[in-house]
Amino acid sequence: MTVPTGPSTPPERKPSGPHKTVPVRHPGRWAASGVILVLVAMLVNTLFFSGVVRGGVEEGRFQWPIVWKYLFVTPVLKGIVVTLELTVVAMVVGIVLGVVLAVMRLSPNRLLSGSAWIYIWFFRGTPVLVQLTFWYVGITYLYPTLTLGIPFGPAFYTVNANSLVTTFIAAALGLSLNEGAYMAEIVRAGIISVDEGQTEAAQSLGMRKSQTLRRIVIPQAMRIIIPPTGNETISMLKTTSLVIVIAGADLFAATQNISNANYQIVPLLLVASLWYLFFTSVLTIGQFYVERHYARGSSRALPPTPLQRLRQDLFRIRPQPVPAVVEPTWLPGRERAP
Numbered sequence: 001m002t003v004p005t006g007p008s009t010p011p012e013r014k015p016s017g018p019h020k021t022v023p024v025r026h027p028g029r030w031a032a033s034g035v036i037l038v039l040v041a042m043l044v045n046t047l048f049f050s051g052v053v054r055g056g057v058e059e060g061r062f063q064w065p066i067v068w069k070y071l072f073v074t075p076v077l078k079g080i081v082v083t084l085e086l087t088v089v090a091m092v093v094g095i096v097l098g099v100v101l102a103v104m105r106l107s108p109n110r111l112l113s114g115s116a117w118i119y120i121w122f123f124r125g126t127p128v129l130v131q132l133t134f135w136y137v138g139i140t141y142l143y144p145t146l147t148l149g150i151p152f153g154p155a156f157y158t159v160n161a162n163s164l165v166t167t168f169i170a171a172a173l174g175l176s177l178n179e180g181a182y183m184a185e186i187v188r189a190g191i192i193s194v195d196e197g198q199t200e201a202a203q204s205l206g207m208r209k210s211q212t213l214r215r216i217v218i219p220q221a222m223r224i225i226i227p228p229t230g231n232e233t234i235s236m237l238k239t240t241s242l243v244i245v246i247a248g249a250d251l252f253a254a255t256q257n258i259s260n261a262n263y264q265i266v267p268l269l270l271v272a273s274l275w276y277l278f279f280t281s282v283l284t285i286g287q288f289y290v291e292r293h294y295a296r297g298s299s300r301a302l303p304p305t306p307l308q309r310l311r312q313d314l315f316r317i318r319p320q321p322v323p324a325v326v327e328p329t330w331l332p333g334r335e336r337a338p
Contacts, residue, residue, distance in 0.1 A: 137246075
């Protein structure tokens with residue numbers, strides 16, 4: 001017969017050292033990074049260091065000295081001004097027209113909603129190049145003289161269509177009316193994204209429909225409207241290059257005129273591309289800050305700015321101090337110190 005003894009004492013455990021953390025391996029990321037670095041190195045070599053023999057003389061493949069020579073010439077700068085003017089006019093008129101058409105589409109009146117639908121259907125269904133040509137050639141062909149007066153009655157003012165519809169006016173009309181159709185769908189999507197309870201609450205407070213739309217619905221819909229509107233603005237900046245078909249004087253037309261005179265086609269194409277990339281980058285930065293402004297209240301943490309991201313990356317690269325390892329004063333199986 002065994003004699004019962006007291007409670008068994010568990011064996012003492014030796015204090016273990018600090019745990020060793022093994023980072024997760026990502027071989028796919030390293031392989032993709034290596035491929036990207038090789039492609040970037042090849043691109044840099046092609047752009048700046050590779051050469052080609054022309055006329056028995058070896059010169060740079062992209063002829064960057066010629067690009068820098070024509071980057072700030074007067075015709076190119078004048079073309080930039082025309083491009084920016086067309087972009088601003090087309091987007092302002094397109095946004096205003098898009099808001100009006102979107103409200104008409106959502107109207108319970110069948111005549112208003114049907115008229116807006118037909119407008120959007122027509123201008124989205126025909127190419128913008130065809131519309132530009134029509135406004136430049138077709139209007140003067142169909143209506144040689146334009147009159148202002150009472151419908152089906154006497155005319156008070158008559159003007160020659162050729163003198164009124166200039167190249168700039170035709171380009172602005174074609175781009176603006178086409179953009180209005182796309183902006184109408186963008187604004188309509190933003191309006192219907194707002195919960196109907198917001199409208200009902202505003203009506204219960206006695207607000208009119210116009211006040212509800214201006215003060216309640218549109219400010220909340222801006223979070224949906226801003227991103228595609230920024231994309232449309234960037235796209236409009238590049239779409240202005242199509243006015244070359246109606247003898248426009250924009251940036252692309254200016255570079256093409258210079259290349260037709262000196263036969264430096266590729267360097268002048270690079271001049272136009274660099275300017276388009278510059279203004280696209282400026283618009284992209286502006287779109288980011290506008291989106292960040294309207295994101296307030298919808299998310300607890302706003303997206304970091306590029307400067308904040310740079311600071312975060314530098315802080316991660318900086319070596320962090322290793323915390324000192326403090327051994328515990330009590331381990332399981334040991335008596336707690338008094």
